[in-house]
Amino acid sequence: MTMNQRLPRLLHLNVNILHSGFVPSAWRLADADPLAFIDAAHYVRVAQIAEAAKFDAVFLADNASIADQIDFRPITALEPTVLLASIAAATTHIGLIGTASTSYNEPYNLARRFASLDHVSRGRAGWNIVTTADIGSARNFGRDAVPDHAQRYTRASEFADIVKALWDSWEDDALVADKASGRFIDVGKVHPIAHRGAHFSVQGPLNLPRSPQGHPVLVQAGGSPDGRELAARHAEAVFSASQSLEESAAYARELKARAQACGRGPDAIRVLPGLTTIVGATEAEALRRRDELVDMIPWTYSLNRLAGTLGVTADRLRLDERLPGDLPLPANGNGNHTFFNATLAQARRHGYTARELIRALAGGGGHRVVVGTPEQIADDITHWFNAGAADGFNLMPDALPGGLQDFVDGVVPILRRRGLFRSEYEGSTLRDHLGLTRPANTPGALRETA
DSSP: OOGGGOSSOOOEEEEEOOTTOSSTTGGGSTTOOTTGGGOHHHHHHHHHHHHHTTOSEEEEOOOSSOOSOTTTSOOOOSOHHHHHHHHHHHOSSOEEEEEEESSSSOHHHHHHHHHHHHHHTTSOEEEEEEOOOOHHHHHHTTOSSOOOHHHHHHHHHHHHHHHHHHHTSBOTTOEEEETTTTEEEOGGGBOOOOEEOSSOEEOOOOSSOOBTTBSOEEEEOOOSHHHHHHHHHHOSEEEEOOSSHHHHHHHHHHHHHHHHHTTOOTTSOEEEEEEEEEEOSSHHHHHHHHHHHHHTSOHHHHHHHHHHHHTSOGGGOOTTSBOOSOOOOHHHHTSOHHHHHHHHHHHHHHTOBHHHHHHHTTTOSSSEEEEEOHHHHHHHHHHHHHTTSOSEEEEOOSSTTHHHHHHHHHTHHHHHHTTOSOSSOSOSSHHHHHTOOOOOOOOSOOOOOO
16 A cells, blocks of 8 residues: 555644744733744754644745735745755755745746755655745835736746646656766756746756755635645645635645546645644633734734735725725735635634734734634644645644644544544655655656746
8 A cells, every 4th residue: 555545544734833823912921922923043943843743744835025024024035945954954854845936936946946955855845835925025026016917827837837847857866876887977867848838938858967866845815716726736735714614625626636637646636725833722822822922912903904904995894893895806806815814714714803813813814813722723734634625734823832732732642533633744755755656757758837
């Protein structure tokens, strides 16, 4: 039996290392280091906690501009692949997923960067494919406007095609390195991709051999129709944002059906919703922790953040009133669909005022928050997993590293007793952890794209 056929089905857990934690005030806790956001040792410590618990991967977000209110909160600052290389040197098994945008990079550079990370980590790299919709990033790359949504995604799909072709431009046995004969590389097994397309011209080949996983694992985060189509064509894991089990189950079914329509197998994609956890010895203690964290956030910050997610100015929102009824997609559909839809769904479902919504989201934006005892959180995860609404979760603990340690100490043992989560790694690569096969090597010229 191969690893991807292993039964029973097991839960996948990643930790999204959002500097001090998911809740914006986490850096203000007594045991927090305000400078953790630029300290590689902080990220290494979180990764080592996750690896000791046998998590699948750590996940790093990224942005090409200052996209938060830096008068109050730390930001995502360190470049992900540089930071992941530091984590790779201090760990042995845990996967290393980094975000990189197709909007403001070139395919050759990213193909090389993630293949290099796969080599130095011995097969643990993953690339989270995103497009970038904020005007600050556009201006940092010499643009006065954000490219429209459809254009960003057609570029992203061509970008991913090129990256995969570059990863395949060396056959698996092209590197000979035979001292006796003096033959180093079989040049007949190193191929240009000769790509000419709508957005890129890339000759290839890549300048390093095929990496241990063949392709670093491809991850995608996006809920718009264009994002789902990109995921269906390329993604092997999807970081989604869903506020209800029914919504997430429908999303998973649709995404996997799209993948099959693209000629991929029914088990080609792992769906991993974002999940924030706030753990307490009792439910009351967990709720008290949430409220204390939220109350340490200035309400002006929270209101501005919520307004940004919804694509409106803060003066359209009132803390003790429900959200306006006429909210269109941000930037006439050219903004972030995923968090807009998830946040609005939460508000409409419960009839929240803006203040109630901010508290329910623990001061965050869009991802589901579960507050309770280890047993309650384990019950929630088990319910979603058994219902087919998730193959696992991208965890975003309230504070790091403490919130992750609380989850590992309290929730993970319950999941193991239920037979849902591994006690040991059964392989050494990220593909092993996710039950994904190594892609076949298909070198040769990439077809021209219109």
